[in-house]
Amino acid sequence: MRVHYKHTSRILLALDCIIFGFDGEELNLLLIKRNFEPEYGKWSLMGGFLGEQEDLEEASRRILYNLTGLDSNYLEQFQTFGAVDRDPVERTVSVSYYALVNIEEQDGNAIRAHNASWISLKNRPALIFDHDSIVDAALQRLRYKAALHPLGFELLPEKFTIPQLQKLYEAIYDTSLDRRNFSRKILSTGLLQSTGEKDANSVTKKAQLFTLNTEEYLKFQNGFFNFLPELTLAESI
Amino acid sequence: MRVHYKHTSRILLALDCIIFGFDGEELNLLLIKRNFEPEYGKWSLMGGFLGEQEDLEEASRRILYNLTGLDSNYLEQFQTFGAVDRDPVERTVSVSYYALVNIEEQDGNAIRAHNASWISLKNRPALIFDHDSIVDAALQRLRYKAALHPLGFELLPEKFTIPQLQKLYEAIYDTSLDRRNFSRKILSTGLLQSTGEKDANSVTKKAQLFTLNTEEYLKFQNGFFNFLPELTLAESI
DNA sequence: TCAAAAGTGTTTAAAGTACACCCATGA
DNA sequence: TCATGGGTGTACTTTAAACACTTTTGA
Known part of the structure; x- marks a missing residue:
């Protein structure tokens, strides 16, 4: 029989990927137009739930790979978001990773299959849940880090x-x-x-x-x- | 009736605080000598589980406050650790925060009540679970940030x-x-x-x-x- | 009056900044 | 041959780094 901690509640753990690409002129984000509930038809980040036998980075690589067909790109955990009501369906804590992708190398078919598109960062539509503030935080981190490191x-x-x-x-x-x-x-x-x-x-x-x-x-x-x-x-x- | 996500497993979410203090000569960590199971008698970081109605930062402030009697100090989320076997009792993902504390102002009684002590960072004993690598990561972050910001x-x-x-x-x-x-x-x-x-x-x-x-x-x-x-x-x- | 630590100054080297000029290309 | 964008150079300013000297204090 396995031992467990008592008197503590378990929670959903999601991973969200902020995927940056550059088209030669502008910084872009790979976003999903949701064809599933909740928030059908709205735009969101690519995300998913943590598998029972997955590490955090492993899970976010899986999510990134499924969407873009890429596996060896720059991927870095940057912040975990856990406001009580951030997901209206059920409380979900999101560990967020940002990825830097060479826009010419990703897999157009995988992207279309997920109903995703590259959207200009500047002119992006409003996103679901707290994804707007996650994107803001990711951009801040990218700016911070790219000033000091050759990303x-x-x-x-x-x-x-x-x-x-x-x-x-x-x-x-x-x-x-x-x-x-x-x-x-x-x-x-x-x-x-x-x-x-x-x-x-x-x-x-x-x-x-x-x-x-x-x-x-x-x-x-x-x-x-x-x-x-x-x-x-x-x-x- | 509340809606829930299906086909996804829920998980324990912990918060661990890496508490730095300076005694005039050396950098110190506030560590706990555990008088409870698991790992009775070993040293660990101060941690706890996320409450059902708590934000992440709120929870880590609670943990910090309970231990030190301080509430308004520098506290920053820095990394989330989620290796599958990091906690041998049950899978637990840990959102880690580091805190900077004025060593003269904390509450000696609260610290003693938790069986905690200030331990020199350099000569610290081995810690439980993956807490050694969490401390390493926190020190790296502190070094990085303190070089560029007046922390x-x-x-x-x-x-x-x-x-x-x-x-x-x-x-x-x-x-x-x-x-x-x-x-x-x-x-x-x-x-x-x-x-x-x-x-x-x-x-x-x-x-x-x-x-x-x-x-x-x-x-x-x-x-x-x-x-x-x-x-x-x-x-x- | 002496040792130890604090405070101030100076010289030199390196980096950052703002410019001007020339070169290659295709229309 | 002209407009556009790429490549190289230079003078000036600011900042960093290495170093020497003076001041305050208590024993």
Whole structure:
């Protein structure tokens, strides 16, 4: 016979994934238009319940994989939400993870099957439950962390140009950066590896394509670094 | 009749508090020597289960208050732990909070009643379950955040000297800092307010006592700032 | 008057910032 | 040949880092 704790109530434990993608211009969220109850027809984050034999990260990877067909992306737990009435159906505590996804690599079929779409972060519709505030918190965390760690690359294709990287940072912080200083700062990290190739899509002068120097990248994941000129993050963790 | 989600299992949800204190020399943890089962006689973090009508932060404040008699201190959620076998009695997911406590202000009686003691972080005994790794994670988070935000003050008495503050940072990072540069850096933030008084305890030249400029402090909580000369944090969030 | 700790100053190096100029490309 | 965007350079300012000297205190 298994022993159990007494006099304590058990509760539903959900996981919600905030999935960020970058389309070259804007930061996007992968959202689901619900074709199931409750809140049929409304938009929500991708979520699910914790399985009996699953770790938290394992469960959120499962959710991410089912939706996007991706399994090896940047995924980080960032906050657990547990307001008593956050879910009107039944009390549910949500452990939230945010994911950074290369928008070109995900599986369009899996996404359509889940009735999901990429939606511009700026123009997103209202979401169900407390998902709006979860998204706000995830964006704050992304902004905070991306200023100090080289996360941005996770949102770009394997080969990318410095102007693309800059556009990404500008989208994350909803700001504009000086081209010349940004370039110098990024190059000085040693994170970029030249491929010798050039971006064929460009209309004017073609920018050089770089890949990430994975060795340096792993070092930088732990140490940290300022990726922005002025650290004027309005809000932070 | 209330609606419920189907086909999903409910789970125990605990909260664990990692309570940091500073005694003037070392960083300390408030730990409990358990006089109850399971793991009778072993050391653990202070924890408890989520009440049916409690928010997460509310519950962890309750736990903190019961133990220390303090209610208004720095308390921040930092990570949720959910490995399947982390609690051998029954599966339990733990939402963990770390707290910064002014060691002089807590309630000695409440602490003794819970069989708790302040234990040096460096020389702490092994803890039950996964509490060792929770403490490691909390220390990492504290180090990360204290380098960029003025948290340290929460661990000091209302009136404190710059050398005391420096000792605190040296304890947090287990390092030594240059007195002169540290002093200049701290003063340049405008966070300190002179009281005109001097530290009577000092044996040699008496250092000035400062209080926190709460107005500036609130600004800095959001913006951020480097409190250390070299940001060589071995590990981070 | 001496040792120990606090307080202030200075010099140098590195980083951040704001610019200007030239180059490649396709219409 | 012109507009657009990419690439490189430079001068200026701010901040960080390393270091030396003076002051206060109680024994």
